Amino acid sequence: MEVTNRYITIKTQVDGDPKVSDFELKTSNLPLSLDPGSNDIIVKNLYVSIDPYQINRMKSQSSSQKATATAGVITPGEGIDAYGVAKVVASGNPEFEKDDLIVGYITWGEYSFLKGGNCVLRKFTPMGLPLSYQVGILGLSGLTAYAGFFEVCKPKKGEKVFVSAACGSVGNLVGQYAKLFGCYVVGCAGSKEKVALLKEKLGFDDAFNYKEEPDLKSALQRYFPDGIDIYFDNVGAEMLEAAVANMNTFGRVVACGVISEYTDATKRAAPSMIDVVYKRIKIQGFLVVDFMNVFSDFLSTTTDHLRTGKLHALEDISNGLESLPSAFIGLFRGHNTGKKMVKVADE
Known part of the structure; x- marks a missing residue:
C-alpha cells in the first residue's frame, strides 16, 4: 500500500521577509511498508511546530547554519524538518511500534519517512492532556x-x-x-x-x-x-x-x-x-x-503546574497542511499569540 504524500518546500533560498510565493506544495508517492531488516519509521504527522529560527535555515547563508544539526540549511525542493507530533504507521525500529504516538523532528508534510539511525524521537502518552501540548508547553x-x-x-x-x-x-x-x-x-x-x-x-x-x-x-x-x-x-x-x-x-x-x-x-x-x-x-x-539534561525535571514540574492550574498553555493553532506557509510568515508580523503550530491531521 502507498499514499500520495503532500509536503511543503521552499522554491528558492529566502533572504528577506518571507512571502507565500517562496513556498510550494509538492506531492510524492510514499509506500507504507518497509524492507525486512529496516530500522526506518514511517509516521503520520499530526501537529507541526512553527518556529522563527527556521528562517535562518532558509537563507542562502547564515552563521547559525553551522551551529547544530537541527539548524542546518534547508535546500529548495526538499522536505523541511521541524519539531512535531506524529503517529507511527510502520516501523522497522524495535523502539517504536505501529500506532505509537511520538514527538520529535518530523517534516512539513502529511507523512514523514524517518531514517532509523537519525531519529530524534521519543514515545509519549498524552496523560489526559491535549496532544498539542507536546509541541509547545511540554515540548x-x-x-x-x-x-x-x-x-x-x-x-x-x-x-x-x-x-x-x-x-x-x-x-x-x-x-x-x-x-x-x-x-x-x-x-x-x-x-x-x-x-x-x-x-x-x-x-x-x-x-x-x-x-x-x-x-x-x-x-x-x-x-x-x-x-x-x-x-x-x-x-x-x-x-x-x-x-x-x-x-x-x-x-x-x-x-x-x-x-x-x-x-x-x-x-x-x-x-x-x-x-x-x-x-x-x-x-x-x-x-x-544545551539543556536536554534537565528535560525530565522540566516535564514533571510543568505537568504538575498544568494539572494544578498554576500554568496556562497559550496556543495558536492553524489547521491544514496548506496553512503552513502563512502560519510561518505570520510569526514575523506579530500575528501569533502563544505557541504557533499547525494541526496537519487528526489522530
Whole structure:
C-alpha cells in the first residue's frame, strides 16, 4: 500500500521577509511498508511546530547554519524538518511500534519517512492532556523557557524580570515561571489585546505595548524605576539596547532569540558597552539543545503546574497542511499569540 504524500518546500533560498510565493506544495508517492531488516519509521504527522529560527535555515547563508544539526540549511525542493507530533504507521525500529504516538523532528508534510539511525524521537502518552501540548508547553518551546530562565538566568526570589515578545511561545512561559518562582515580571507585546492577556490571564505584574512607546529606554525606566535584574531577550535590536540601559549592577541578559533581526539585516543591536562593563552585566546566548539534561525535571514540574492550574498553555493553532506557509510568515508580523503550530491531521 502507498499514499500520495503532500509536503511543503521552499522554491528558492529566502533572504528577506518571507512571502507565500517562496513556498510550494509538492506531492510524492510514499509506500507504507518497509524492507525486512529496516530500522526506518514511517509516521503520520499530526501537529507541526512553527518556529522563527527556521528562517535562518532558509537563507542562502547564515552563521547559525553551522551551529547544530537541527539548524542546518534547508535546500529548495526538499522536505523541511521541524519539531512535531506524529503517529507511527510502520516501523522497522524495535523502539517504536505501529500506532505509537511520538514527538520529535518530523517534516512539513502529511507523512514523514524517518531514517532509523537519525531519529530524534521519543514515545509519549498524552496523560489526559491535549496532544498539542507536546509541541509547545511540554515540548522544546517549554524547555527553552524553563532552561533559559532557571539554568541561564539563575534567578533569585524578588528579582525584577523583563520579558520581550512576552506573548510568544517562549516569552509567555518565562513570565509564568518567573511569577511562580517569586519574581516581579513585566512583559511587552505588540497589541492592547496581548497586553491585557499578559496581565489578566497569565499573571504578569505589568505589561506594555512597545508599538505605543516612542522611547523604549524611557518606557523601561517607567516600568522599572529600580532597574532590571533579568532581561529575557527574544527580539534583539532596539529593545536590547533599552534593556541594557536600564539594567542593575550584575544584571543578566539571556539572549534566546533576535526575531527583529532575522528578516532585516540592517537591524543590529548596539547596547552601551560602558554599561555592560561598569554594571558587570552578563549577556549569554543559549540553545535548547544545551539543556536536554534537565528535560525530565522540566516535564514533571510543568505537568504538575498544568494539572494544578498554576500554568496556562497559550496556543495558536492553524489547521491544514496548506496553512503552513502563512502560519510561518505570520510569526514575523506579530500575528501569533502563544505557541504557533499547525494541526496537519487528526489522530
